[in-house]
Amino acid sequence: MSAILPPSQRLWWKEPVERIEIVWIAIAFVWCLILTFMMPYWHVFGKQNLSNEAYRTTPQAFAAKAQAVVDKWKVREVNGVPVVKPPAGADIYLVGRLWQWWPAYELKKGESYRLHLSSMDWQHGFSLQPVNINTQVLPGYEMVITVTPNKAGEYTIVCNEYCGIGHHSMLGKIYVVD
Amino acid sequence: MAVDRTFRICPQTGLAYHRPAEQLMKAHAVAGVVALLVGGVLALFVALTRWPAVHMLPADKFYQALTAHGIDMLIFWIIFFEMAVLYFTSSTLLRARLATPRIAWAGFALMVIGALLTNWAILRGNSSVMMTSYVPMPAEPNFYLGLILFAVGALIGCFIFLATLVIARYERTYEGSVPLVTFGALTACIIAILTIVNGAIILIPTWLWSLGYIGNIDALLYRVIWWGLGHPSQQINVSAHVAVWYAIAAIVFGAKPMSEKVSRMAFLLYILFLQLASAHHLLVDPGVSAEWKMFNTSYAMYLAVLASLIHGLTVPGSIEVAQRRKGYTKGLFEWLRKAPWGNPVFSGMFLSLVVFGFLGGISGVVMGTEQINIIIHNTIYVPGHFHATVATGTTLAFMALTYFLIPTLFRRELVMKGLAKWQPYIFGISMAVLSLFMMGAGTLGVARRHWDMAFAGNPMGFEYPTTAYLMMGLVGISAVGAVIGGAAYILITVGSILFGRKLPAGETTTQPEPVRAPVAEALEGHGGGVGVLEARGTFVLAMLLLVSFVVYYFINWKYLASVWGLS
Incomplete structure (x- = not known):
C-alpha cells in the first residue's frame, strides 16, 4: 500500500x-x-481565425451605427426586422439585445464583410447555424470579424449564451445569395 | 483546553482515525451526498426538459432548475466531499491529529449556511442566472453571499489541512516524505486556495454591485476573473480525483507508484500551469488577443495536459505492475481481465479513469484549441465535456472511494451489495453515453442552457437536423440511466449508514505508531531502469488513447476548415 x-x-x-x-x-x-x-x-x-480587433463602445453608440447601416442599405423586412443588403467589403453591425438579433443581412457568397458585434444589455452568444460558428457578444465591447460566406442559403443566428427567460426565442437571420 | 488525541485504529484496514477528524469527515461526506441528492433530482428535471419528446418543465422552471443543478453538483457536492478527502489524506493517512477541530467545524457551518443561502436565493426565483452568473444579469444578493460564505468555509478547511501537515511533521507522525496521495491532495489544496482568491476578487464586488454599492462591473473583466475561479475549481477536482485513483490502486492492489518522482512532478505541473485555464472560456471573446489566448489555453505548452497523460499511464501502470507481481502475467491484459471487476471500489475508479481520459481529456483539449473553439463554444458539446470529466471522472472516483469509506470510516457493512456491484457500471456507462451524445449534438450546433431547440412558434425559426433531435433524445435516455445510477449510490450509502450491520470500532489509542515507509519494497525496488517493460499492457492502452486523440483532433481541424472564412 x-x-x-x-x-x-x-x-x-x-x-x-x-x-x-x-x-x-x-x-x-x-x-x-x-x-x-x-x-x-x-x-x-488557416482561414478561420478571429481577429484581435475590438473596441470599447456603448449601447447608444453601437445602436446608432447599426441604425445608419439599416437606413442606407435596407432592402426589405422579415417578420418586422429590416433586411440589409450591404456592398461587398462594407462594415456591418449586428445588435444583440433581449431577445433579438437586429438587423438581418443579405450577403453575397464569396465576398467579405466586416461584421461588428455588440450587446445592448446582457451577455449574448452569436451562434450561426447550420455552419456552427460561435462567438461571445458582450455589452460595452465591439468585436470585429471579417466574414466570408462560402455557401449560399438561409442562416439562423441562435443565441447560445443564456440571457434570461426569453433566451430561447432570440433569433436572427443572415441570407447568403450566389 | 485539552487537545483531544484519541485515535481509533480501524481493525480491517489499520488506518488511524483521529476522533474529531472522523466526525468532521463524516459530516462533510454526508453534506456532500445531500447536495448530490438535490442536484440529482434537478438533473432529472433538466434532462427530461432537454429531451425534445418529453420537454417537461416550463422555461422559467427549467432555467431555475439548471442553475441549481450546476451549483449543487459542481460546487457543493464536490467541494464538501473534497474537504472530507483533505482531512482523510492529512489526518488519517499521516496518523496525525487534525489541527483545530473547532475551527474546522466553524468552516463546515459556514459551508452549510452558504449552500443553503444560495439554494434559497435560487428557489425564490429571481436568481436563475446559471452557475456562471455573468454580469450584468443580476441575481439576488444572497445568491452571491451564499457562494462567498461557502468559499470562506472551504478556505478554512484548506488551511486546516495545511496546519495538519505541519502538526504531522512537527510531531513526527510519519517517516520521510508524505505519501503520494497526500502530495496529490496538497496539490488540490494549493489550487483550491488560488481558486478561492480569484473567487473572492470577483464575487465580493459582484455581491456589492447587487446591493447597489458598486455601479458597474465590466462584463469581460468579470469573465476573466470568474473563470479564474470556475476553471481552476475543476482542476481541484482533477488533482483530488487523481489522488483518489492512486489511493484506490494502493488500497485494492497494494500498488506502488511506478516512480514517485514522475507522479509527483506531474502533480507539480498541475500547480504550475492549471491556473491558466481561465482562457478556455474566453477563446471567442472580444478584447483578448490571440497571443494571450494561445499561451493560456495551452497551459503554456500543454504542460498540464502532459501531467494528465502521465497520470493516465502511471495509475493503471502501477496496478499492472502490482497484478503481474501476483502472477497475472499472461499476455498483455491478463492483469486487467483478472482485476476485481465486481468490487465497486475498483470498477468505479477504473471507469472514472477511462471515461475521464478518453472522453473528458480528449474533448477538453480539442475544444480548448483556440480556433477549434469557434465551432464548439457554448454548444451542448461543453456540458458533454464536463459530464465526462467531473460527473464521471470526479464523481465516480468519489463514489468508488465511498464504498471503501463506509466500512472503515462509518463502521457499517455495505447493504445491497448486489446493487453496489452494478452501481458504478450503471452510472459510469450512462454518463459516458450521455457525454458522447451531448458532444455529438453540440457538433451539430445545439446550444447549451437552452429551453427549446425547436424554437416552437418563432417566426424566425430554425430546424436543427433530425440527427440532433435523435441525439438529444439519447441524451435524455442516458440521463435517466445516470440518475438511476446516482440514486442507487445514494440508496446504498444512506441505507448502509442507517441500517448497515455495525462493525467493531477497534482499539483506541492516544499514541498511534508512526507511519513507516515499507522497508522490504525499498530494498527490492522494481523495474527502475532495468529495462523490463513491466507495464506493457498499460502502454498499449496509453497508445490507443493517443491515437484516438490524434485522429479526433485533426478531424476537428478538418471540420473547422469547412466553415465560413473568418479573419
Missing part, C-alpha cells in the same frame, strides 16, 4: 525512473508540442 504510505526511499527524487515512463513522457511531450504548434500554424495558413 505504497501510494498511501511514505515513499520507500527517503530521497524519492533520486529514485531511477521506469523506462516505460520515460518513453511515454517523451511521446506525450512531442504530442504537446504539436498541439502547441497547430494554433500559430493555423493563424498563418
Whole structure:
C-alpha cells in the first residue's frame, strides 16, 4: 500500500525512473508540442481565425451605427426586422439585445464583410447555424470579424449564451445569395 | 483546553482515525451526498426538459432548475466531499491529529449556511442566472453571499489541512516524505486556495454591485476573473480525483507508484500551469488577443495536459505492475481481465479513469484549441465535456472511494451489495453515453442552457437536423440511466449508514505508531531502469488513447476548415 504510505526511499527524487515512463513522457511531450504548434500554424495558413480587433463602445453608440447601416442599405423586412443588403467589403453591425438579433443581412457568397458585434444589455452568444460558428457578444465591447460566406442559403443566428427567460426565442437571420 | 488525541485504529484496514477528524469527515461526506441528492433530482428535471419528446418543465422552471443543478453538483457536492478527502489524506493517512477541530467545524457551518443561502436565493426565483452568473444579469444578493460564505468555509478547511501537515511533521507522525496521495491532495489544496482568491476578487464586488454599492462591473473583466475561479475549481477536482485513483490502486492492489518522482512532478505541473485555464472560456471573446489566448489555453505548452497523460499511464501502470507481481502475467491484459471487476471500489475508479481520459481529456483539449473553439463554444458539446470529466471522472472516483469509506470510516457493512456491484457500471456507462451524445449534438450546433431547440412558434425559426433531435433524445435516455445510477449510490450509502450491520470500532489509542515507509519494497525496488517493460499492457492502452486523440483532433481541424472564412 505504497501510494498511501511514505515513499520507500527517503530521497524519492533520486529514485531511477521506469523506462516505460520515460518513453511515454517523451511521446506525450512531442504530442504537446504539436498541439502547441497547430494554433500559430493555423493563424498563418488557416482561414478561420478571429481577429484581435475590438473596441470599447456603448449601447447608444453601437445602436446608432447599426441604425445608419439599416437606413442606407435596407432592402426589405422579415417578420418586422429590416433586411440589409450591404456592398461587398462594407462594415456591418449586428445588435444583440433581449431577445433579438437586429438587423438581418443579405450577403453575397464569396465576398467579405466586416461584421461588428455588440450587446445592448446582457451577455449574448452569436451562434450561426447550420455552419456552427460561435462567438461571445458582450455589452460595452465591439468585436470585429471579417466574414466570408462560402455557401449560399438561409442562416439562423441562435443565441447560445443564456440571457434570461426569453433566451430561447432570440433569433436572427443572415441570407447568403450566389 | 485539552487537545483531544484519541485515535481509533480501524481493525480491517489499520488506518488511524483521529476522533474529531472522523466526525468532521463524516459530516462533510454526508453534506456532500445531500447536495448530490438535490442536484440529482434537478438533473432529472433538466434532462427530461432537454429531451425534445418529453420537454417537461416550463422555461422559467427549467432555467431555475439548471442553475441549481450546476451549483449543487459542481460546487457543493464536490467541494464538501473534497474537504472530507483533505482531512482523510492529512489526518488519517499521516496518523496525525487534525489541527483545530473547532475551527474546522466553524468552516463546515459556514459551508452549510452558504449552500443553503444560495439554494434559497435560487428557489425564490429571481436568481436563475446559471452557475456562471455573468454580469450584468443580476441575481439576488444572497445568491452571491451564499457562494462567498461557502468559499470562506472551504478556505478554512484548506488551511486546516495545511496546519495538519505541519502538526504531522512537527510531531513526527510519519517517516520521510508524505505519501503520494497526500502530495496529490496538497496539490488540490494549493489550487483550491488560488481558486478561492480569484473567487473572492470577483464575487465580493459582484455581491456589492447587487446591493447597489458598486455601479458597474465590466462584463469581460468579470469573465476573466470568474473563470479564474470556475476553471481552476475543476482542476481541484482533477488533482483530488487523481489522488483518489492512486489511493484506490494502493488500497485494492497494494500498488506502488511506478516512480514517485514522475507522479509527483506531474502533480507539480498541475500547480504550475492549471491556473491558466481561465482562457478556455474566453477563446471567442472580444478584447483578448490571440497571443494571450494561445499561451493560456495551452497551459503554456500543454504542460498540464502532459501531467494528465502521465497520470493516465502511471495509475493503471502501477496496478499492472502490482497484478503481474501476483502472477497475472499472461499476455498483455491478463492483469486487467483478472482485476476485481465486481468490487465497486475498483470498477468505479477504473471507469472514472477511462471515461475521464478518453472522453473528458480528449474533448477538453480539442475544444480548448483556440480556433477549434469557434465551432464548439457554448454548444451542448461543453456540458458533454464536463459530464465526462467531473460527473464521471470526479464523481465516480468519489463514489468508488465511498464504498471503501463506509466500512472503515462509518463502521457499517455495505447493504445491497448486489446493487453496489452494478452501481458504478450503471452510472459510469450512462454518463459516458450521455457525454458522447451531448458532444455529438453540440457538433451539430445545439446550444447549451437552452429551453427549446425547436424554437416552437418563432417566426424566425430554425430546424436543427433530425440527427440532433435523435441525439438529444439519447441524451435524455442516458440521463435517466445516470440518475438511476446516482440514486442507487445514494440508496446504498444512506441505507448502509442507517441500517448497515455495525462493525467493531477497534482499539483506541492516544499514541498511534508512526507511519513507516515499507522497508522490504525499498530494498527490492522494481523495474527502475532495468529495462523490463513491466507495464506493457498499460502502454498499449496509453497508445490507443493517443491515437484516438490524434485522429479526433485533426478531424476537428478538418471540420473547422469547412466553415465560413473568418479573419
